[in-house]
Amino acid sequence: MGKKAVILGILALALGLGFNGCAAARKKPVSETKAQVVKPISPAEEEKIEEESIVALKGKSIPLAKAPKGRAFAEPTAEMRYILTDIYFDFDKSEIKREVRATLDRIASWLRKNRDAHLMIEGHCDERGTEEYNLALGERRALSVRRYLIGLRVPSGKLHTISYGESKPTDPGHNENAWAKNRRVHFLIAK
Amino acid sequence: MKKIIIVLLCTIFFLATKDLLPTEVYLDISRGFAEKIPVALSFSGDKNEETKKILVSDLQRSGLFSPLINDDENEAELLIKVNCSLKLGLFRLEGIVRDITTGSGFVLGKRYQGRYPLMRSIVHRFANDLVKKVTGEKGIALTKICFISDESGAKEVYLVDYDGQNKKRVTSDKIIAACPDWSEDGENLVYLSYLNNRTEIFFHNLKSNSREILCSYPGLNAFAAISKRGEIALTLSKDGDPEIYVMRKNGSYLRRLTYSKGIDASPSWAPDGKKIAFVSDRSGSPQIYILDLSTKKVRRITYQGSYNTSPAWAPQGNLIAYTSRRGGCFEICIINPDNGEFKAITSGPGSKEDPSWAPNGRQLVFSKKLGYKSNLYIVDICTEKSYSLITGKGNYISPAWSPE
Structure with a gap:
């Protein structure tokens, strides 16, 4: 029963964030979610919950918010850097890999605590795809991370995306090692 | 000028859908058949080396003509005569094109003039007029x-x-x-x-x-x-x-x-x-x-x-x-x-x-x-x-x- 309630709660929250008019679905399960989140969940259960929350957002794209006026995005400070680490992707893919979920959970909980902070999600690609398509793929990677963070109850208005395609590699090498580092999402922060 | 027709058909294939055309044309193209018109060129007057370089490049880049290296009129179908002059900063180009495979032969004759810095565009314009005359389509020399x-x-x-x-x-x-x-x-x-x-x-x-x-x-x-x-x-x-x-x-x-x-x-x-x-x-x-x-x-x-x-x-x-x-x-x-x-x-x-x-x-x-x-x-x-x-x-x- 507990698992089902969490799923329902996250689903309702996700919907509620995107569609403010959806009051009925929003009211009741919120308190239930709060109660459930503190209770430890087994890793298998946790995985299940996240999958469901992503499913709930599928096909219901949430429009991007305007970037905050008069506030510049900057590289995270030294103490922030261990939270906002780069997220890596497979070749030609924009799916969130299992091993980066813990990082995104950390980022989400930090963003929920720091209400004024805005996050710029930069999507990047390795050099192997075509120039134009990589620009779209970089954006798609940034949007995947955004969608995932929204699923973790980060308000969508705090999340912004930009794609650099293959224009800004972090490693100038031409081998699998460099490509793997370049297929990434990098974060900037405006506090 | 029958080679022109072949070249044209080749172009037409790529512009039209295949079924609008007879099958033999399609076969020709799949073999990579696209013959170019051999052209002999003669230049005289001021700046003729420069003019020649630009025009030869235009003719090659059109994909329609093959300028003959030795300008041997016996192998050519078209003969292009160009005379240029440069006086007081004014560049003039006179171009005459003849088809040597037919009797009358006259294809195109045109004079252009403009300030010297426009020399390249003047030569390009002549190339475009030639392409237009031969294929009926606009040339790309000024693109x-x-x-x-x-x-x-x-x-x-x-x-x-x-x-x-x-x-x-x-x-x-x-x-x-x-x-x-x-x-x-x-x-x-x-x-x-x-x-x-x-x-x-x-x-x-x-x-x-x-x-x-x-x-x-x-x-x-x-x-x-x-x-x-x-x-x-x-x-x-x-x-x-x-x-x-x-x-x-x-x-x-x-x-x-x-x-x-x-x-x-x-x-x-x-x-x-x-x-x-x-x-x-x-x-x-x-x-x-x-x-x-x-x-x-x-x-x-x-x-x-x-x-x-x-x-x-x-x-x-x-x-x-x-x-x-x-x-x-x-x-x-x-x-x-x-x-x-x-x-x-x-x-x-x-x-x-x-x-x-x-x-x-x-x-x-x-x-x-x-x-x-x-x-x-x-x-x-x-x-x-x-x-x-x-x-x-x-x-x-x-x-x-x-x-x-």
Whole structure:
């Protein structure tokens, strides 16, 4: 029963964030979610919950918010850097890999605590795809991370995306090692 | 002049759908049969070496003529006599063209004059008039190609004449510019710039060198392409996913056209403005699709391979050029969207991508990456031979050929 309630709660929250008019679905399960989140969940259960929350957002794209006026995005400070680490992707893919979920959970909980902070999600690609398509793929990677963070109850208005395609590699090498580092999402922060 | 007819038929195949033509013509083309008209040239007067260089290059680049090296009139079908003079800064060119295979022979006779700095365009104009006389179509000798290069240290927009001369930088933003394209009148460029630390579409007037921001929605603003009627198709991610939109040239009346989850990018207008070819990964891998604007129906046209991107609809008729991954490299392919027939028109070492059509529908400009450096090349789709457009110390990518 507990698992089902969490799923329902996250689903309702996700919907509620995107569609403010959806009051009925929003009211009741919120308190239930709060109660459930503190209770430890087994890793298998946790995985299940996240999958469901992503499913709930599928096909219901949430429009991007305007970037905050008069506030510049900057590289995270030294103490922030261990939270906002780069997220890596497979070749030609924009799916969130299992091993980066813990990082995104950390980022989400930090963003929920720091209400004024805005996050710029930069999507990047390795050099192997075509120039134009990589620009779209970089954006798609940034949007995947955004969608995932929204699923973790980060308000969508705090999340912004930009794609650099293959224009800004972090490693100038031409081998699998460099490509793997370049297929990434990098974060900037405006506090 | 019967060879002219063969060359014309070759061009027509690529402009029309296959079933409109007799089968033997198609067979000729599949063997790569495209004979050129042998031309002998004679030059006299001032600046004749320079004039000769420009005109010979124009004739070769038209794909229609083969200038004879020894100018042996016995092997030629056409004889071109050019006389130039340069007096008080005024350049004059007199060109006479005769067909030596027929009795009367006179094909074209024309005089041009202009200030000396306009010499190249005067010679190009003569080449265009000759092409027009022989094929009935406009020549491409006065067209330009815009592209992106990092030779100054940052990715900027550049222009170059179709023969690789007169390279000029358009932007000096010292940031990143990307995916430039032409307005339908050839007087403006649209491109993406990160000038304001986001992706925005700029509309840049080449005459006044002034520009405005056309759209700056949250997220991705990219791949602006202008139809012959002046409508702009582009990709925006403002609704949470990269989708295709169209709007008027001033940015008003924005309409969303695609609704698939995933990437919808790189729109390219059909010449009649009624359809748009684009890339989508809705099937799991990037493939080329066609959207019919009246029915809003979407149809996939590429099924070969797992990576087909950057479609470019030919300016006349029904062919789409695109980039296709073959093995570890990319090649330029052309496909007839009606029957799905396709072929690769580039080969050899290097990764070729991002094709853009010449207004005559016969040549394509593309970028080729070899040894981690990209340069621009042109390929003739009848002969499948390619030659260099521009090389240098930087990378040269994302070419777009101007309208006539």
